Amino acid sequence: xxxxxxxxxxxxxxxxxxxxxxxxxxxxxxxxxxxxxxxxxxxxxxxxxxxxxxxxxxxxxxxxxxxxxxxxxxxxxxxxxxxxxxxxxxxxxxxxxxxxxxxxxxxxxxxxxxxxxxxxxxxxxxxxxxxxxxxxxxxxxxxxxxxxxxxxxxxxxxxxxxxxxxxxxxxxxxxxxxxxxxxxxxxxxxxxxxxxxxxxxxxxxxxxxxxxxxxxxxxxxxxxxxxxxxxxxxxxxxxxxxxxxxxxxxxxxxxxxxxxxxxxxxxxxxxxxxxxxxxx
Numbered sequence: 001x002x003x004x005x006x007x008x009x010x011x012x013x014x015x016x017x018x019x020x021x022x023x024x025x026x027x028x029x030x031x032x033x034x035x036x037x038x039x040x041x042x043x044x045x046x047x048x049x050x051x052x053x054x055x056x057x058x059x060x061x062x063x064x065x066x067x068x069x070x071x072x073x074x075x076x077x078x079x080x081x082x083x084x085x086x087x088x089x090x091x092x093x094x095x096x097x098x099x100x101x102x103x104x105x106x107x108x109x110x111x112x113x114x115x116x117x118x119x120x121x122x123x124x125x126x127x128x129x130x131x132x133x134x135x136x137x138x139x140x141x142x143x144x145x146x147x148x149x150x151x152x153x154x155x156x157x158x159x160x161x162x163x164x165x166x167x168x169x170x171x172x173x174x175x176x177x178x179x180x181x182x183x184x185x186x187x188x189x190x191x192x193x194x195x196x197x198x199x200x201x202x203x204x205x206x207x208x209x210x211x212x213x214x215x216x217x218x219x220x221x222x223x224x225x226x227x228x229x230x231x232x233x234x235x236x237x238x239x240x241x242x243x244x245x246x247x248x249x250x251x252x253x254x255x256x257x258x259x260x261x262x263x264x265x266x267x268x269x270x271x272x273x274x275x276x277x278x279x280x
Contacts, residue, residue, distance in 0.1 A: 004052030006045075010067075013085040019067035020060040020086070023052030029274045030092060031122070033059035034083070036101025036257075038158060038184045038193055040066025043100075043176065047259060050267040055274055058095075060086050062106065064192040066183055074192045075199045076102075080109035087117070096120040096277060098270075101232075101256070102196075104128055105203040108210040115213065120220040120277045122270060123240060125232050125256055128210045132236015134229075141201050149197040153190045155181045165228025165255025172260045214243040221247035222273040224266050226258035248273065 006023040021041045031051070033044045041059035048057050061068040062079045071078055083106055087095075096119050099107035104126030111118050127133065133141065143149060159177040163169050183189060214221075221244045225237035240247050250269060254261040 002053045003049060006048050006052060011086065011089045013082050013089050016063050016071060016082055017069040018060055018063065018082065018086050018089075020058060020090070021048060022056075022058050022090075023048050024054070024056040026056055028054060028056045029119070029277055029279075030056040030058065030095035031098055031270070031274065032087070032092065032095045032107075033057060033098045034100065034103030034107045035059065035061070035065070036103060036125075037196070038065070038153070038180050039101075039176070039257075040068075040180070040183065042066065042179060043257065043259065044098075046263045047267055047270070050263065051271060051274075054271065058090060058092065062102070064189065064196075070188060070192060074195045076105045076109065076196065076203055079106050079196075080113075084110055084113060093117065094119050096122060096274060098122040098124065099126040100124045101126055105200075105206070108206070108213070111219075112209060112213045115217050118217075118219055120273065121222070122273065123221065123223045123225075123237075124258055124266070125226055125229050125237075127232040127236040128207055128214075129236050129239035130204065130207060131239055132232045133204075134231055134233050137231050140197065140231075141204055144198060146194055146198065149194045150190060152197070153184055153193055158184065161231070161255075162257050162260060163255070164230050165226060166261050167228075167253050168261060172257075176257070176260060211243050214240070218244060218246070220273070220277055222269060223247055223249045224258060224269060225249075225251050226254040226256055226262075227251040228254055229256045231256055 004023045040061040044059045063071045227234040
């Protein structure tokens with residue numbers, strides 16, 4: 001039985017203490033894992049175990065999430081700034097990008113700034129097309145009311161993101177939403193998430209630029225999507241094929257946090273994808 005060692009580290013990025021998890025051989029293909037809302041790098045715990053003996057995986061917590069320190073103000077541009085600095089600080093130069101949920105806005109900003117860094121793209125319920133926005137997501141994007149945004153920062157809503165759309169809830173670890181809510185309830189953290197919720201419309205405004213990047217660079221792309229996602233619909237998954245026709249698309253019978261229920265199917269897809277990427 002082979003299990004990788006998973007290291008839990010911190011690095012200073014522009015005065016911000018950033019926590020990250022790292023596993024795998026440093027000379028193996030690298031996968032940078034960018035988490036979603038309101039989670040942190042712990043959402044990739046099973047993927048790190050599944051892939052860490054063969055591949056180099058690095059998963060940071062954004063500032064204001066998980067074990068990372070907070071910023072004085074939080075926007076998606078600032079999150080991308082810190083992740084860009086993080087990549088430099090830990091010495092990554094070429095890597096595949098795993099984008100989930102908030103990892104889409106952060107990751108696409110990173111990719112458009114540094115296309116030379118990106119060897120491939122794994123998209124898992126990370127939306128970049130207006131047709132992928134459900135009615136609930138459209139209302140979220142349009143909202144400018146702090147109280148409405150704050151009303152979403154509850155245990156019930158956090159739990160629903162994990163369970164809605166799943167086919168077998170017994171496969172969803174309750175520690176996941178419990179830990180997310182623990183961090184969300186820390187002093188100041190709810191207001192950070194409210195700030196980001198009110199900034200989310202800036203991501204939709206960036207969709208055309210991200211789509212242009214996809215059309216121009218044609219990165220090797222694996223799209224794995226929980227088709228029961230009530231936030232980002234499967235139309236958003238299919239839309240990637242418009243700009244990257246050779247993308248490999250897999251729709252999975254689960255919800256938003258697809259790894260919770262289907263890591264056993266998704267991990268081999270990622271391994272096959274990483275094996276096909278160029279080595280230079």
